[in-house]
Amino acid sequence: MAQDRAPAAAAAAGTQNAGAKPWLQSYPAGVPAEIDVSVYGSLVELLEESFRKYAQRDAAACMDRRLRFGEIDQMSQALGAWLQAKGLAKGTRVAIMMPNVLQYMVAIAAILRAGYTVVNVNPLYTPRELEHQLKDSGAQAIIVLENFAATLEEVIAKTEVKHVVLASLGDLLGWWRGPLINFAVRHLKKMVPEFRLPLDAGRSVTRFNKALEDGGRMTLKRVELGPNDVAFLQYTGGTTGLSKGATLLHRNVVANILQAEAWFQPMLSQLGGKQLTTVCALPLYHIFALTACYMLGARQGMMNLLIPNPRDIPGFIATLQQYKVNMFPAVNTLFNALANDPAFARLDFSELVISNGGGMAVQQATAEKWLKITGCPVVEGYGLSETAPVATINRLDLKSFNGSIGLPVPSTDIAIRDDAGRDLAIGERGEICIRGPQVMAGYWNKPEETAHVMYADGFFKSGDIGVMDEQGYVRIVDRKKDMILVSGFNVYPTEIEQVVSMHPGVLECAAVGIPDAKSGEAVKLYVVKSDLALAEEDLLAYCSEQLTAYKRPKYIEFRDELPKSNVGKILRRELRSTT
Structure with a gap:
């Protein structure tokens, strides 16, 4: 198609500009370049259509009870x-x-x-x-x-x-x-x-x-x-x-449902139109499960297998034994915990066709172990709460883990930009910026924070550093902001530091993310005492009262002083480099 040849030519020239979409040449057959968001006036229209169309189908199962x-x-x-x-x-x-x-x-x-x-x-x-x-x-x-x-x-x-x-x-x-x-x-x-x-x-x-x-x-x-x-x-x-x-406006969520559906449709069409079962172990309050499980499930007439406590791995596996599942969205932590339990390997995976990973980087060792056990490769995607969430995803026909976050989904543009907002050439490192109908309207009652993350041309600044190759695949190589990613949840050092600094025994502190085999990253806290009697267990108990579990420091190190810039700003990056 001529539409596909133009982006390929731009990619071959080694440049990236507003008109070049090198990812389109890599799209699977049957996936459109654009989706029509106007088919629904609101998310309610989409849901009510599904309620009527699939009225007699099971929509959800939990604790041996099903709801149609x-x-x-x-x-x-x-x-x-x-x-x-x-x-x-x-x-x-x-x-x-x-x-x-x-x-x-x-x-x-x-x-x-x-x-x-x-x-x-x-x-x-x-x-x-x-x-x-x-x-x-x-x-x-x-x-x-x-x-x-x-x-x-x-x-x-x-x-x-x-x-x-x-x-x-x-x-x-x-x-x-x-x-x-x-x-x-x-x-x-x-x-x-x-x-x-x-x-x-x-x-x-x-x-x-x-x-x-x-x-x-x-x-x-x-x-x-x-x-x-x-x-x-x-x-x-x-x-x-x-x-x-x-x-997130109604059109943002509708768009992301239709984008995900368009991407999954070639694979789903091979299953003959039968009802599918998707595992909903990720919490529904998290944007990944909200869209990938609840909303896409409603649109497709799938049954969501609700898991109230996925940390109970034996109980989780016992539930999975009762069903043949077709889709399994998860974060690396969950894939890894299941793949390392011998009982999981004894389950029937004959109908599992999609294992989609997101929320945090999927580790190659985990992906390889999952593939060996289930026969279904982990397909990694990328997104944020601000993008409802899916912005990129890998092809579903991958045979093995490739380490990228995939291609932009239909109706989505990805630009790699420098700090001045200029588009960079193919292969150059820069901030991943996203434009599409799924991008949020802004932060609630925070116009200044909204302006900080949005370009005038509609691109949202992700805060992640990445590169795009000639085929349109995007790979994350670094993180621009200091955010810590713990089991798929965003943890912001500033929040932890503000909480900890309120403790009377703390003079100053800094929080950074360090690699962790289980959760991807873990929070490490550096503290300068104002009370020499302050002990690690005192701070851990205090954090347990003030911070939800995934935000709590896993490690605490006391220091006489913290590294600072010449204007007195604590240098988190220097702390990370010494960990």
């Missing part, structure tokens, strides 16, 4: 109507604080269909982290699993949250099994810390099943939603140490 698309349709209408009855205006932010349970599938659809914005919250957040996110988003309602209600209790009075929907693990697991599981979780395993949510200041607390019951007697009002309405506030780290919400 038709059931999620009915339940989300009921919950959405209940939320509307609280008088919440269109665009109100509603938070979800749960692990991967069936209620999550219902909650996301309910919030969107009612005309509101979803704020995904890590259920393992400390009170400090939760308070910031609820206050920054201005959330007025939250759907929370009771296991984490004690954390909410500590901060709710400082937020705008007026309505709490309290879920329990057994809510949707059946009339006899549900109460049995709730009893075991609350009283035998002691997994629900005691809590008492305040009812003052006009606040209400309603059990999840009660909200469904009451909402079932109401009618969900249709809300006019357009492509530029806000669907999600997806929180990521901030340069100031405080997390910021990537504002």
Whole structure:
């Protein structure tokens, strides 16, 4: 095709410019260069189409209970109507604080269909982290699993949250099994810390099943939603140490679903149109699982196999024994943990056709071990919360691991730029910049931070340093910013340093990322004491109270002083080089 020959000629000339798209020559047959985002006016249109089309198919399975698309349709209408009855205006932010349970599938659809914005919250957040996110988003309602209600209790009075929907693990697991599981979780395993949510200041607390019951007697009002309405506030780290919400519009998420579908379609079409099962072990509050599992699954009529606690590897493998899975999105940490368990190798992988890795760099040793066990190569992709998330992905017909993050997905441009914003030649190192319909509208209520990461021509600055080859494949070679990537989660040193510096025994500190065989990177903390009696265990205990697990330092080193520039800035890069 002439369209394909032009980028190839530009690549051969060894230059990269706005019109050159060398990646198109490397596209698999059947993958279009562009997708049409206008086919849906909103994400709700896409979801409701799938609810009707696949009404009798299983949409999700968790703890031996399955929910059909038709059931999620009915339940989300009921919950959405209940939320509307609280008088919440269109665009109100509603938070979800749960692990991967069936209620999550219902909650996301309910919030969107009612005309509101979803704020995904890590259920393992400390009170400090939760308070910031609820206050920054201005959330007025939250759907929370009771296991984490004690954390909410500590901060709710400082937020705008007026309505709490309290879920329990057994809510949707059946009339006899549900109460049995709730009893075991609350009283035998002691997994629900005691809590008492305040009812003052006009606040209400309603059990999840009660909200469904009451909402079932109401009618969900249709809300006019357009492509530029806000669907999600997806929180990521901030340069100031405080997390910021990537504002994902309905069109951003719709675009990324259609981009991923277009990329996967040649492989999916070989499976004859049967229903597929995708493993949803990555948390749904993370953008990778939100799009690759929930949203793509809805679009394709797949069943999501929800794993509430993927750290329980024996329990995870026991669940996998019951299903034949077709898609397995994961981060390197999870691939590695499973591949190193002998029981995993005894599973049936005969129908596994896609193992897509993201969130962090996939290590070659892990990829090779996974391929040997499953016969399915790990296909690495790349993206960020700000890109909803998929920006690049490798061809699905790869036979082995290639170490690149792949090619830009349809309707996506990748530019490699220097610090002055100039496009660099093919093969030159520079910042990976992304332009496409999946790129966020900006950071929630943070115009200055938005301006810092966006070029006038629509390219988003990723903060990662990469190179592009003549075929359009992109490879990450370094990280421009000081972000630490722990098991696929962004950890910002500034946040850790601000927290640790509040400890009375700390004079100054610095956090850096160091290589870690298990999590890719781990946090190392360098500390200068103001109190000579300060011990490592004191700081670790303090961090456990203030930081969620993946942010906590794994290593602490006390020093007499920290390296600084001539203007007094702590040199993290110098600390990394001495590790």
